[in-house]
Amino acid sequence: MSVVIEQPRSPRNRNQANLEKYGWLYMRLSGALLVILIFGHLFTNLFAGEGIKAIDFAFVGGKWSDPFWKVWDLAMLWLALIHGTNGMRTIVNDYTSKENIRKALVWSLWGICAVLVTLGTLVVFTFDPCPAGALPELLPSFCPTA
Amino acid sequence: MPTMPAGTLYRGKVGMWSWVLHRITGVAIFFFLLVHVLDTALVRLSPEAYNAVISTYKTPLIGLAELGLVAAILFHALNGLRIILIDFWRKGVKYQNLMFWIVIAIALIAFIGFAPRHLSHVFG
């Protein structure tokens, strides 16, 4: 059993209780912000203009040459991945019955989260909309033609 | 004789099914996001690599899956706001049942606004 129901009047471990409280608060805070971030993302990338048809390298180049969308995507990346990972942790806690399996799954979740947050952040910061040597017709229209 | 407890928030009826749906959609969006961060990372490899992978997404099957993704996000996001209201609004628990149907109504309206347009891009 991973869920231990304590004796009703046993003293609580305050630190652990606070950590869970901050997790609970985070789910609500990040959720409220993600509504705006994700619907904004879906509107520009899936609904406006040609929708899904328009997505290609040049489209991303156009968006990520504007710091506004870089900040937008970074906020979405961090908030959504940590929210999703913490939510998955709750689910793992609910359905695993062996403690070492539960631990392994929760550690894997945070491992995957850390790798993807790092990768996604590096991608935004190191992105080059006009990489040298690429076919000019694949690049955004503002790139200098060699 | 013991009777069924009536009107608990998370046992049976709307309270429970909204929780089940919230959980399933949360997991689905999570796995989508793992793949999505990886495919977006291809922009650092080369324009060719990114376009090649994105063009494999521009098929009717993935187009329909995108409808499912949007439906899942609409429900999870709006029901998430409902959960926040239940927790922080004084009258949240009282109106949780009504709020569930408002969530469904707004999600449906948004979906009906989105689906034909998206399908016309996928099949057009």
Ligand code: HEM
């Ligand atoms: C089918 C619907 C979607 C499409 C077509 C789409 C498309 C894209 C595109 C083209 C980019 C590149 C940058 C940009 O244009 O802003 C991107 C980045 C991103 N998307 Fe989406 N997206 C979709 C759904 C989602 C959803 C539902 C989420 C959140 C759960 C999400 C989260 C992100 C994040 C975090 C990034 C930045 C990745 C990074 O920093 O490497 N996207 N998306």
Ligand code: HEM
């Ligand atoms: C669009 C805005 C979103 C809102 C308003 C929202 C809101 C919430 C809320 C309030 C909870 C409940 C936490 C609790 O019961 O303590 C939750 C759980 C969860 N969310 Fe979200 N969320 C959003 C986006 C996302 C995204 C993008 C993902 C995936 C990457 C996600 C995955 C999950 C998961 C897996 C859970 C756990 C479900 C459970 O414990 O049954 N959510 N969300």
